[in-house]
Amino acid sequence: MERILAIRGLKTYYRAKNRIVPAVDGVDLDLEKGEMLGIVGESGCGKSTVARSVIGLIDRSYTEIAGGTAVFDGMDLLHLPPKEMNRIRGARISMIFQNPLTSLNPVYTIENQITEILSVHTDMNKEEKHRRCIELMKMVGIPAPESRLKDYPHQLSGGMQQRVLIAIALACNPDIIIADEPTTALDVTIQAQILQLIRSINREHGMSMILITHNMGIVAQMCGRIMVMYGGVCVEEGTTMEIFTSPLHPYTEGLLRAIPSIADDKEELFSIPGTVPRFTYPVSSCRFAGRCPYSERGCTESEPPLIEMENGRKVRCFRYMEKEAAL
Amino acid sequence: MLKYLVKRLLKAAVTIFFILTLVFFFTRLSGDPTDWILPDDATEEQRIEMRHSLGLDKPLIEQYGDVLLSLFTGDAGRSYNYLRPVSELYAERMGATVRLGLISFALAAAVGVTLGTVAAVKRNSFFDRFTIMLSVAGSTLPNFVLGILLVFLFCFVLRLLPSGGEDGALSYIMPVIAMAVAPMANIARLTRTSLLDVLRQDYLDSARAKGVPEHTVLIKHALRNALIPVITVIGLQLGTLVGGSVVVETVFSWPGIGSLLINGAKMRDYPIVIYGVMLISVAVTVMNTIVDLSYSLLDPRIRDNA
Numbered sequence: 001m002e003r004i005l006a007i008r009g010l011k012t013y014y015r016a017k018n019r020i021v022p023a024v025d026g027v028d029l030d031l032e033k034g035e036m037l038g039i040v041g042e043s044g045c046g047k048s049t050v051a052r053s054v055i056g057l058i059d060r061s062y063t064e065i066a067g068g069t070a071v072f073d074g075m076d077l078l079h080l081p082p083k084e085m086n087r088i089r090g091a092r093i094s095m096i097f098q099n100p101l102t103s104l105n106p107v108y109t110i111e112n113q114i115t116e117i118l119s120v121h122t123d124m125n126k127e128e129k130h131r132r133c134i135e136l137m138k139m140v141g142i143p144a145p146e147s148r149l150k151d152y153p154h155q156l157s158g159g160m161q162q163r164v165l166i167a168i169a170l171a172c173n174p175d176i177i178i179a180d181e182p183t184t185a186l187d188v189t190i191q192a193q194i195l196q197l198i199r200s201i202n203r204e205h206g207m208s209m210i211l212i213t214h215n216m217g218i219v220a221q222m223c224g225r226i227m228v229m230y231g232g233v234c235v236e237e238g239t240t241m242e243i244f245t246s247p248l249h250p251y252t253e254g255l256l257r258a259i260p261s262i263a264d265d266k267e268e269l270f271s272i273p274g275t276v277p278r279f280t281y282p283v284s285s286c287r288f289a290g291r292c293p294y295s296e297r298g299c300t301e302s303e304p305p306l307i308e309m310e311n312g313r314k315v316r317c318f319r320y321m322e323k324e325a326a327l
Numbered sequence: 328m329l330k331y332l333v334k335r336l337l338k339a340a341v342t343i344f345f346i347l348t349l350v351f352f353f354t355r356l357s358g359d360p361t362d363w364i365l366p367d368d369a370t371e372e373q374r375i376e377m378r379h380s381l382g383l384d385k386p387l388i389e390q391y392g393d394v395l396l397s398l399f400t401g402d403a404g405r406s407y408n409y410l411r412p413v414s415e416l417y418a419e420r421m422g423a424t425v426r427l428g429l430i431s432f433a434l435a436a437a438v439g440v441t442l443g444t445v446a447a448v449k450r451n452s453f454f455d456r457f458t459i460m461l462s463v464a465g466s467t468l469p470n471f472v473l474g475i476l477l478v479f480l481f482c483f484v485l486r487l488l489p490s491g492g493e494d495g496a497l498s499y500i501m502p503v504i505a506m507a508v509a510p511m512a513n514i515a516r517l518t519r520t521s522l523l524d525v526l527r528q529d530y531l532d533s534a535r536a537k538g539v540p541e542h543t544v545l546i547k548h549a550l551r552n553a554l555i556p557v558i559t560v561i562g563l564q565l566g567t568l569v570g571g572s573v574v575v576e577t578v579f580s581w582p583g584i585g586s587l588l589i590n591g592a593k594m595r596d597y598p599i600v601i602y603g604v605m606l607i608s609v610a611v612t613v614m615n616t617i618v619d620l621s622y623s624l625l626d627p628r629i630r631d632n633a
Contacts, residue, residue: 057532082541090538097536102529105548106628107555117537152627168537 004175004208005031005054010068010078012046012053013281020281023049025232026068028306031176036202036209038223038240040216040255044276046232047212051178053078055093056085072176091121094169096198098181100161104153110137110164111149117171136167140197159190166197170205177201178210183218195222216259220244228252231279231287234306237314248315250292286318294319335619339612346608350601351394355387360595364407381407394601403605404598406591413602417584423493424572424583430499431506432568436561439511443518443557444550450523458515465512470571474505474578491580502579506571510564517560522553555626562618566611573607 012024024046031037039047052058054070054077070077072093077085097103104113114136115129124132130149137145140163153161162182169177179198183191199222202209211222219226219240226243228236228251236249247253254272274291286292289299299318306316307324360381361374369377378384382393397403403413446458481501482490489498525531526549534548535541576585584603591599623629 055536057535086538086540088538089536095533095536097529097533099529103533105530105534105552107551107626116534116539120538154628165533168533 002033007070011066013066034206038219038226041229045229091172093176094174096179140167180212350604354597403602413598435507435511439514442515447519447522462512462516465508477501525553565614
């Protein structure tokens with residue numbers, strides 16, 4: 001396997017009044033060529049921030065990259081000058097966003113918005129861009145693309161809008177596509193179609209993908225490997241099979257139990273009690289301790305390290321460490 | 328689109344008709360014009376004869392009919408004081424007003440949009456705070472007060488600029504400033520607010536994700552959207568600009584239609600007043616209609632609903 005992106009010790013901090021919020025607090029992540037990696041976690045756990053830090057879409061007025069590297073093709077993306085970053089964004093790493101309607105500019109036509117990325121990164125002439133635009137629209141399954149070119153975003157359905165965004169992401173044949181909750185804003189029936197499309201892009205074009213979602217069902221279907229994030233750190237990482245059959249972290253366990261099942265005849269749905277708390281730098285306890293059913297005194301006294309096993313599986317939990325020590 | 332245009336124009340015609348009616352009755356309520364035209368010691372017979380020659384002895388409804396008719400014939404009568412057709416008088420003075428108005432408007436729009444944009448991009452900076460302060464001051468200071476202050480400073484104290492009249496480029500400086508400051512302040516404030524709102528939108532991030540350079544993101548994606556509401560305000564400012572010209576022209580003895588109208592009102596010169604108000608209301612209505620149409624050109628979402 002060829003490694004295409006290597007993130008080491010990524011720290012992205014938000015400066016709020018009088019305090020620093022460690023949105024991402026030391027994340028390591030490797031993306032292999034052609035794989036589809038899932039990042040899961042609740043809202044506010046830092047998964048989008050990881051993606052946005054890598055692609056340089058953070059608002060520098062209140063966010064800073066406090067440390068780490070993200071090496072892609074010999075370049076550290078976290079410390080690239082803006083001009084060079086612009087050459088990578090869209091051309092070599094592109095992104096699909098959560099809300100398709102608000103992610104398209106309301107005053108420009110579909111054609112304009114798709115060809116814009118071609119104008120930025122290629123020297124195609126008008127005719128070539130037009131042809132490529134239609135080709136891309138066909139590729140992402142927009143019926144009768146010629147008749148849609150002059151449409152404005154509000155004239156398309158949510159699913160079609162998301163297909164347009166995917167077409168934009170695909171336009172320059174990037175090496176990596178980051179999809180940030182690509183189906184969250186869509187109807188369930190449309191979700192399946194869009195996921196299918198994303199998977200076929202991953203398989204047919206061999207593009208490496210990072211799929212960010214809070215939906216365990218989606219990662220189970222789509223991804224080979226999963227990173228579970230909580231409170232700005234990775235709490236568990238492993239293959240989809242490992243994560244689903246033998247979760248090691250209580251948070252992963254909770255996420256899996258929260259998936260509603262038809263076979264389950266219990267009336268009440270399971271949910272992890274509480275919400276993601278706001279952490280302030282520096283953090284000196286297990287971040288999940290406040291909501292963990294197995295929490296003990298030691299859990300609040302220091303932060304557990306991320307243990308990496310021989311097969312590459314990772315977990316960050318004192319309870320697991322104790323179990324291992326007892327064996 | 329055509330249907331929409333016809334509807335707009337019909338509405339505009341109705342508006343102008345109402346304004347005309349209102350002005351007609353207001354002028355007739357303002358008193359007897361012969362007080363001004365004839366010397367104080369004129370006899371009652373002379374006054375009656377004068378009223379007859381001006382057509383003021385006809386029944387009110389007939390006079391009203393004549394005024395309405397004049398809309399279609401184009402003959403709006405003669406000024407009581409200048410004894411010349413009012414259309415001729417206005418035609419002579421129109422140029423000065425249009426020149427002053429256009430220059431002021433162009434300045435207000437260009438500077439207002441620029442200030443608002445820079446303030447929004449550099450939010451909370453010193454420049455931003457300074458712009459907010461300036462725009463509050465600018466929009467609250469009445470143009471005639473500003474005009475008088477300018478005359479005092481540049482004319483009496485510094486002796487740099489002529490106090491009035493249209494005579495060369497220098498004579499434009501003060502009237503243009505007096506006219507432009509208020510609309511400029513409003514445009515700056517609105518551009519800032521609107522752009523701040525747009526700067527939070529997701530589609531800017533998707534443009535950045537395409538690799539579009541930041542200045543293109545700002546101008547092509549952000550400003551294009553932010554200016555949609557600003558255009559409406561600019562259009563409304565055009566109306567105030569025309570109204571403001573009446574006052575500013577008086578302060579600076581500008582030889583335009585504003586000062587003609589004011590003098591007409593003072594002398595109960597009915598045809599001058601009616602024709603002047605007509606001109607201004609037609610101009611404002613036409614400009615508002617143009618703004619309305621441009622609005623739907625700028626925003627495709629409105630185009631579909633129109």
